[in-house]
Amino acid sequence: MPSSVCLRRLSLAPSDLTAHAMASRSLLAYTQTASFSQSAPLSAKPGQGKPAGPARGERTLNLGKNKKVQRDMGKRPAPGERKALRKRVVLSNTNALVVEGLNDLTVGNIETGDMQGQVVGLSEPVIDSLRAVEAFKATQGWHLFRRPAMLMRRETTQVSALMRDVETRKKTVRRILAGDRASGKSTLLLQGLAMAFMKKWVVISIPDAKDIVSAHTEYAPLPGSNPLQYTQNAYTANLLAQIAKANSEVLSKLLPGTDLKLPIPTNRITTLADLAVLGSKNPELSWPIFNALWTELTQPGRPPIMLAVDGLAHMMAPSAYLSAEAKPIHAHDLVVVRHFVDHLSGKSALPNGGMVLAATSGSNQPGSPALKFSVQLAEARAQGATDLPMWNPYQLVDQRVMEVLKDVDTLKLHGLDKRDARTIMEYYAASGMLRKQVDEPLVSQWWTLAGNGNIGELEKGSVKMRA
Template identity: 40%
Template sequence: MSLSVCADCLSRLRVLNRPKTTYTVPIAATTFPRVSSFHSSSAAAKNNVLVKSKKGVKVIPPKHRGSQSAKMKKKVRERPKPPAIGERRAQRHRIVLSNTNALEVPGMEDWSKENMVDVQNAGHVLGLDGALLDKLRDCKAFKTTQNWSLFRRPATLIRSETIKIGQEMQDINRSQDTKTVRQLITGERASGKSILGLQAMCMAFMNDWLVLNVPEAQEFINNTSSYAPLKQEGTQPQSEQLYIQPHLTQALLTRALHSNEAVLKTLKFNHEFPKHLPLKQGTATLKDLVQLGANDHTFAWPVWQAFWREISEPGAKPRPPVLIVVDGVDHWMGPSKYRSAEYEIVHAHQLTLVRQFLGLFFSKPGESRPFANGGALLFSTTGSNSPAYPTFSLLINQLRARAQNLDASAPEFPLPAPYSKPDAHVLELMSGTGDVELIDLKSLSVAESKGYMEYFVRSGLLRAKITESSLAELRGLSGGGVVGELAKLGRRARL
């Protein structure tokens, strides 16, 4: 039968009938932490991160929630130190003049003062001695684009134009009057214009001349050096304001000092120099004067003025002939990258050094101011980065027309195009081109090409025999015997 009282009520009656006993709670209820049942941290720890062990050392418990996968430590890459300041630039401009892996050419004759103008040396390669190499290196005559590092020792090919320049230098040495030769070298790219200027410097050093070299004319106009306006008497318009370049003048004096030291220390002063220069009037030499400008750019411009007066104006003491070589003169025939105080473009002819060199080269017969004992001016154009200046191209065309005995009144004589805007500064130079000789460098002759290629064969660069057919093929591939293209073929061709 079913119970009239539920089971829950019966359980309560059982508890009520149980005798009363007192229970003591061992731990107060407040001491139990209120922790969720799903938490895994230690209940007795005050800090869930650090747990004190029995010895009092802090132990970090394992991370139960974190990832337990193995982690690879990153390898520390040892980065090399960057090169020192100026090391990359020095590496780009480093000149190597010898190659120990190349074969030594037996029986090669040295180029000297005795055989400087020997016609039989045309088409032959002659070596350069050590003393001459030091002077050429000091005046920055070598360039990185030339093939000096291919051969055992530095040598150069004697061309017909080289012998002609040497003969004119001998005439200057023998002449009693102050004769000045002005030559403008033009030609296509890799035709040997810079090498011809180097050969002229070699012959000048052989004859104890003073040599002034401008290896890159574009350094004067590309806004990479300091410049300042020149103080002039009276008020000049902005288009006639001249500017000096102290650091470039200092570099020019430095090259002149190191390459002509043996000659400068024997020359005394003919004229008084400015009093603010710290030099002794009686005992100082031209070497001391140039040394002052090479050491401090603040003295560079007054030192250059005094030095230029000593070598250009005659005096009681004799002076040696002077050779001035400028490479890339076509960069001086247009506006420069410099700006005036009013942010107007400064023309290249407003720079004092450029104006001085061009005024001497394109001087009129009545206004010419030759050197104290004569000399030569050898300016060359560039073919690799030649700027487009139509007025200078017109000047060269007029020189070619005069070389062909074409009169200026002839209808074929080149003149500025109608409605064109020629450069007024360059037009002023055209009136002084009467004494300028144009040397248009072209390809090598057959005899010169043969001698040049045989030099490559004897050096171990060209593994072939030079025959008439192979020489004709090389001349055809090099644009008719362009010396730069022949050099490229000689170091890689396998016939």
């Protein structure tokens, strides 16, 4: 819910015409208003008057028949403590067995592609970077195994082939990752990010699009924008901090080439990592600094860029923010979202090449019929269908979303084949998490029960002990 402070600030921004109109109307309605007020200008100080009830933990006389046994609740958890516990991402289980012969993913074996169909581990620096961009989700099964490892599936090889294409031909690849629920879309995104980190790309990732549009961070109109756009300073500052932390190795070797044109002294900035850190420490300047960083990154000779977002459907709908007229602001009017969407739609290209990956979510998605339709259309197009699906003309459509997703391709995730299913189940068994002999009948049985090898269901069935 937006805070009242922000609304008050917004109401100053447009002309005071509406305010005048309101005033005249109220004068007409109440002609007998007094010119002064006798009520106190401030409400009473807290602590004065009768308290609403006994303080916590205080003993009170209870003569009633049904006495409730009061439990000592102790100290209340600090603000944010319980949420932090809920959102905690654990990447290691010290009880799990060490898997012998588990190789790490390296730049070399990404290039050769001989890791397809195998489970590979991630090296420490990559894990740190992925943690910084919040690529690991608390709902995924990382907490069960000794160290993060993943299956290199067919779709992963497709992504790595696309990345090779980007590097050789400096083109911009745009893809929506679509598929069934729990088919591994977020994990594929994570694999893409991991490969980008290894190849020394610059990675800018929005871990969950819901956080941008849910109106939990402050916002303000961007001065001089037409149509009106909105900045989110706290969010952008946090994003810059994530960029600086995750890409510190790459950004600390890049020097600013152009004049940064920032309203604060920039003589201490020697690398782009410094610039990102500066933006994270000055939230009010975070958007101009993000722009300056982007300008620097798109200069010739810079590394390719990976732009990623998870939970795309949240971006393709009106946000929970309200404008000065108390109308919902479309998500595309938020500057960070617009920046991403412009690159997804192909309106802006990445001059040094790069990749824009947007994963849809199967479990947390608001209804976005235009997105759903666009994905269907893209899939039909990819199959070479002659009569493409048509939008029902009697249904309202979010035209902005349709326009943006007009020619974006999808990368559809299917279930694993039986060989891959066997590989991942053998990894579960080797970690000590699946206490069964992995043989052909067991693999067939679980593969079938998991909806033709849907990897999330496979994990749920074989590892998560639903009983």
